Amino acid sequence: MKFGVITFPGSNCDQDMIYVLETIMGFEVERLWHKDSSLKGADFIVLPGGFSYGDYLRSGAIASFSPIMKEVIAHAENGGYVLGICNGFQILCESKLLPGTLLHNDHQKFTCKNVYLKADNNASLINQGVGLDEVLKIPIAHAEGRFFAPDDLLSKIEHNNQVIYRYCDAEGNVTDEANPNGTLNNIAGVCNVGRNVFGMMPHPERAADLELGNIDGLRILESLVREVLV
Amino acid sequence: MEKIQKSEEVTVETAKELGLLAEEFEKIKEILGRTPNFTELSIYSVMWSEHCSYKNSIKWLKTLPKEGPHMLAEAGEENAGLVDIGDGLACCFKIESHNHPSALEPYQGAATGVGGINRDIFTMGARPIAQLNSLRFGDISLDRTKWLVKGVVKGIGNYGNSFGIPVVGGEVFFDECYNTNPLVNAMSAGIMDSGKMISATSYGVGNPVFIVGSSTGKDGIHGAAFASKDISEDSMEDLPAVQVGDPFQEKLLLEASLELAETDAIIGMQDMGAAGITCSTSEMSGKEGFGMIINLDEVPTRQEGMLPFEILLSESQERMLVVVKKGREAEVEAIFDKWDLNCKQIGEVTEGGRLEYFMGGEKVADVPAESLILGGGAPVYEREYKEPAYYADNKKFKIDQIKEPTDLKAVAKFLINHPNIASKKWIIEQYDTMVGTVNMSTNKPTDAGVVNLKGLNKALAFTVDCNARYVHADPEVGCAIAVAEAARNIVCSGGEPSAITNCLNFGNPYNPEVYWQFVGAIKGMSTACRKFETPVTGGNVSFYNQSMQEGVDVPVFPTPTIGMMGIVQDKKNITSLAFQNEGDAIYMIGAAQNDINSSEYLYAYHKVKQSPVPHFNLEEEFALQTTIKSLIKEDLIESAHDCADGGLFITLFEAGMANGFGFEIDTDSDFRKDAYLFGEAQSRVVVSVSAEQQEAFVEAMTASNVPFTMLGEVKGKNMIIDGEDFGTILESKAQFDSALENYLMK
Numbered sequence: 001m002k003f004g005v006i007t008f009p010g011s012n013c014d015q016d017m018i019y020v021l022e023t024i025m026g027f028e029v030e031r032l033w034h035k036d037s038s039l040k041g042a043d044f045i046v047l048p049g050g051f052s053y054g055d056y057l058r059s060g061a062i063a064s065f066s067p068i069m070k071e072v073i074a075h076a077e078n079g080g081y082v083l084g085i086c087n088g089f090q091i092l093c094e095s096k097l098l099p100g101t102l103l104h105n106d107h108q109k110f111t112c113k114n115v116y117l118k119a120d121n122n123a124s125l126i127n128q129g130v131g132l133d134e135v136l137k138i139p140i141a142h143a144e145g146r147f148f149a150p151d152d153l154l155s156k157i158e159h160n161n162q163v164i165y166r167y168c169d170a171e172g173n174v175t176d177e178a179n180p181n182g183t184l185n186n187i188a189g190v191c192n193v194g195r196n197v198f199g200m201m202p203h204p205e206r207a208a209d210l211e212l213g214n215i216d217g218l219r220i221l222e223s224l225v226r227e228v229l230v
Numbered sequence: 231m232e233k234i235q236k237s238e239e240v241t242v243e244t245a246k247e248l249g250l251l252a253e254e255f256e257k258i259k260e261i262l263g264r265t266p267n268f269t270e271l272s273i274y275s276v277m278w279s280e281h282c283s284y285k286n287s288i289k290w291l292k293t294l295p296k297e298g299p300h301m302l303a304e305a306g307e308e309n310a311g312l313v314d315i316g317d318g319l320a321c322c323f324k325i326e327s328h329n330h331p332s333a334l335e336p337y338q339g340a341a342t343g344v345g346g347i348n349r350d351i352f353t354m355g356a357r358p359i360a361q362l363n364s365l366r367f368g369d370i371s372l373d374r375t376k377w378l379v380k381g382v383v384k385g386i387g388n389y390g391n392s393f394g395i396p397v398v399g400g401e402v403f404f405d406e407c408y409n410t411n412p413l414v415n416a417m418s419a420g421i422m423d424s425g426k427m428i429s430a431t432s433y434g435v436g437n438p439v440f441i442v443g444s445s446t447g448k449d450g451i452h453g454a455a456f457a458s459k460d461i462s463e464d465s466m467e468d469l470p471a472v473q474v475g476d477p478f479q480e481k482l483l484l485e486a487s488l489e490l491a492e493t494d495a496i497i498g499m500q501d502m503g504a505a506g507i508t509c510s511t512s513e514m515s516g517k518e519g520f521g522m523i524i525n526l527d528e529v530p531t532r533q534e535g536m537l538p539f540e541i542l543l544s545e546s547q548e549r550m551l552v553v554v555k556k557g558r559e560a561e562v563e564a565i566f567d568k569w570d571l572n573c574k575q576i577g578e579v580t581e582g583g584r585l586e587y588f589m590g591g592e593k594v595a596d597v598p599a600e601s602l603i604l605g606g607g608a609p610v611y612e613r614e615y616k617e618p619a620y621y622a623d624n625k626k627f628k629i630d631q632i633k634e635p636t637d638l639k640a641v642a643k644f645l646i647n648h649p650n651i652a653s654k655k656w657i658i659e660q661y662d663t664m665v666g667t668v669n670m671s672t673n674k675p676t677d678a679g680v681v682n683l684k685g686l687n688k689a690l691a692f693t694v695d696c697n698a699r700y701v702h703a704d705p706e707v708g709c710a711i712a713v714a715e716a717a718r719n720i721v722c723s724g725g726e727p728s729a730i731t732n733c734l735n736f737g738n739p740y741n742p743e744v745y746w747q748f749v750g751a752i753k754g755m756s757t758a759c760r761k762f763e764t765p766v767t768g769g770n771v772s773f774y775n776q777s778m779q780e781g782v783d784v785p786v787f788p789t790p791t792i793g794m795m796g797i798v799q800d801k802k803n804i805t806s807l808a809f810q811n812e813g814d815a816i817y818m819i820g821a822a823q824n825d826i827n828s829s830e831y832l833y834a835y836h837k838v839k840q841s842p843v844p845h846f847n848l849e850e851e852f853a854l855q856t857t858i859k860s861l862i863k864e865d866l867i868e869s870a871h872d873c874a875d876g877g878l879f880i881t882l883f884e885a886g887m888a889n890g891f892g893f894e895i896d897t898d899s900d901f902r903k904d905a906y907l908f909g910e911a912q913s914r915v916v917v918s919v920s921a922e923q924q925e926a927f928v929e930a931m932t933a934s935n936v937p938f939t940m941l942g943e944v945k946g947k948n949m950i951i952d953g954e955d956f957g958t959i960l961e962s963k964a965q966f967d968s969a970l971e972n973y974l975m976k
Contacts, residue, residue, distance in 0.1 A: 009478070009481075009482055009569065009570065010392070010478050010481055012394025012481065013394075013665060015666075016665070016666060016667040019684065020667075023684075023685075049665075050392075051392040051477070051478060051481075053478065054476070054477065054479075055478075109384075109659075110387050110388070110391055110661075111659050112659055112660070112662045112664060113659050114672070114673075139664050141391070141664060143391075206664045206665075206667055209667060211682055211684075211801065212667065212668075212672065212673060212682065213670070213672070213674050
């Protein structure tokens with residue numbers, strides 16, 4: 001299994017993701033540049049967090065037109081795995097690889113803090129290794145993380161078990177108080193119908209190093225590679 | 231010699247309008263041997279402004295200790311000082327003010343402050359790893375203050391979050407003295423391989439000079455001159471002097487600059503901050519005695535028809551000047567092309583030390599580089615100073631004038647909800663504190679921000695501190711306290727203080743009473759820095775933080791912000807401020823005093839604005855810190871939190887709150903209870919000790935000769951003092967967390 005982490009101009013979590021995948025988890029990682037026209041043999045593509053192109057338009061809107069995104073879309077359409085974190089999630093929504101969109105937080109502020117998540121189901125690679133009663137402490141850091149989809153699309157996403165993680169409180173209750181940005185149904189992340197493209201606002205790579213005192217994020221990343229690890 | 235362009239008649243009146251003194255105009259004529267044209271006069275006006283020349287402060291700044299065992303570059307030599315942190319790495323760090331722009335346009339003012347300080351770091355070839363900020367605002371009940379807080383915080387957040395460096399520490403303080411003049415001080419720290427520093431220098435005749443990064447526009451013209459005068463009702467007319475920031479360009483410039491640092495294709499690089507192209511060309515040239523020919527037609531501009539002085543003085547952000555080794559241009563151009571940034575040759579290095587600027591085929595200015603810069607021809611003044619009357623008045627205060635309140639629980643509640651003490655969560659959560667995955671304090675709160683050095687068993691610790699009320703009460707002792715508190719924060723976190731950077735925010739230096747504060751602060755800083763062996767690596771001076779109020783010039787509190795860096799030699803020494811286990815004993819290390827001087831309690835609760843500085847003795851402080859360091863090394867304590875604003879009670883509350891623990895303690899009847907709980911006498915630290923370590927702890931403390939007192943134990947969920955219940959930690963925390971937001975949204 002070889003990961004490919006894409007750097008867009010303005011990506012700022014690319015090195016953090018590479019550090020976790022390569023140094024902490026021991027995987028091979030290909031560094032991909034947004035102007036590249038090949039995925040260089042990577043099996044699993046990661047779009048990291050940051051502010052691609054400054055996010056001066058809608059977040060992720062310009063990055064979705066980067067040369068490499070053609071390759072990413074083709075890879076995903078062939079069933080290849082893609083994960084977008086934060087800005088990466090926004091880019092995947094803008095590229096139509098994931099349903100819905102991400103709006104400004106309801107409080108209109110950037111917010112960075114630890115929040116709690118729980119897997120909604122075990123239907124996808126990204127949550128199959130996480131128990132449904134497990135509560136994970138994972139940081140968020142975004143201004144536009146309020147997931148939105150029209151009612152009919154939302155009910156399809158819910159019905160298909162495409163919600164991968166939801167925000168909850170420390171005890172695991174999915175409540176309004178635990179919703180950090182006004183996102184619909186406390187949705188923190190979704191996947192596509194084919195369950196090979198995943199996007200989430202929280203940053204598992206920021207909770208993956210024992211030296212920082214929280215490795216709950218590894219539960220999510222290890223779920224992705226469970227078959228490989230086993 | 232070619233003819234110099236004459237734009238218009240330049241007189242001493244023109245010079246005065248640009249902020250120069252009549253005597254300075256004469257000196258310029260003497261240097262040039264003729265009357266300058268308007269462009270040249272503009273160049274001198276910015277380079278000789280307070281902001282660039284330090285003309286009213288440099289005499290005293292030179293008395294600060296600059297040498298230390300770990301210094302690689304000393305203050306003033308480079309854009310920021312450089313400290314050897316071992317393992318082949320160096321850390322450079324600096325703090326800078328953006329007060330004047332933030333007073334007019336808080337969002338852009340604060341944003342470009344963050345941009346500017348980060349460029350100072352990466353222009354040296356270091357990758358920024360941590361940011362801090364120190365903010366001062368006026369009375370929080372004023373609408374203007376709320377507008378400034380929201381704008382400044384959003385500006386710092388939007389710029390820093392996009393740029394992608396975590397905020398690991400800071401301070402926020404409210405007082406009516408900052409009503410007109412808020413203070414916005416931003417600090418950045420970076421690390422690099424110690425052999426790879428890029429100098430801000432230029433030499434080698436014929437070497438090409440490049441401008442890289444953003445295009446040049448009309449923003450920020452005369453910004454340096456603007457920062458060198460008082461804020462008044464006319465200041466809104468200076469709005470074009472405020473720059474506009476673009477963090478995306480800065481991020482690209484960072485990555486491109488660091489790729490450039492990996493090559494050996496360049497001679498030197500300097501960022502463009504105050505006074506733009508003028509400052510970077512003169513400072514780079516002036517050092518080595520070389521000159522430059524610069525063709526302003528080649529500078530990429532944002533709009534047509536910019537005049538020579540506008541291009542020269544523009545403070546457009548996210549630009550650098552790079553002197554490249556001749557023949558290596560293509561390598562440099564390829565890097566900037568990769569990052570889609572401008573990279574344009576605008577001139578070359580010449581012999582003889584003159585800066586010659588051309589435009590439209592005409593020579594528009596011709597000045598000797600050395601005559602413009604600090605340490606060269608820029609003026610240096612000695613200012614007179616005089617002790618203000620208030621200083622003697624302060625000393626008249628005696629604690630007996632204050633009757634001890636009967637309800638101390640009400641005082642406790644008042645302090646927990648006071649904006650200077652309450653949680654700054656509403657602000658901090660708008661900053662990305664975790665990007666870079668190095669912030670070790672997120673899940674383990676510490677007095678200083680601890681930053682991981684991945685792959686090493688070391689970490690760095692950073693803090694910014696200054697209680698300006700103490701400095702106002704007594705500049706010399708107050709500033710020594712600021713240094714001591716910074717060092718204490720680093721020591722309590724498990725680090726060794728290494729070096730400091732300072733941001734000196736004062737009123738008008740031509741006011742002898744303001745200058746007395748400045749001189750006192752420098753003296754106090756020198757003494758304390760020598761004691762802690764923490765040299766001053768650099769920093770910035772911001773004068774003219776004052777405004778006319780009812781016909782009188784009112785300066786802000788003298789605010790010499792101290793930014794300190796420390797090294798944690800072994801990560802196992804990192805010590806949290808939070809109580810760890812139910813049943814651990816709580817001790818206070820350091821002596822209690824019958825002292826409420828200059829405390830938040832006296833100032834805000836009793837509304838007594840004049841009193842002396844709190845108790846402080848540098849030798850006691852040093853002994854305390856030495857003891858804390860050895861307790862941590864011997865693994866005898868579970869937590870350490872320094873007593874600061876709000877006194878012992880707030881220290882205990884914060885230590886308990888972090889992990890949801892209550893405490894039971896007893897006060898000492900030898901002291902007034904209000905002084906014991908809320909006084910801010912210095913040199914005290916609250917530690918918690920496990921049952922197994924208690925004997926060894928007491929033995930070590932007895933041997934140390936530093937006073938210590940057993941206060942009680944970590945227990946339950948309530949704050950019990952002398953058997954009285956001061957409330958639950960949970961309820962108090964809820965108030966503490968929401969107080970600031972409640973004030974701001976009122």
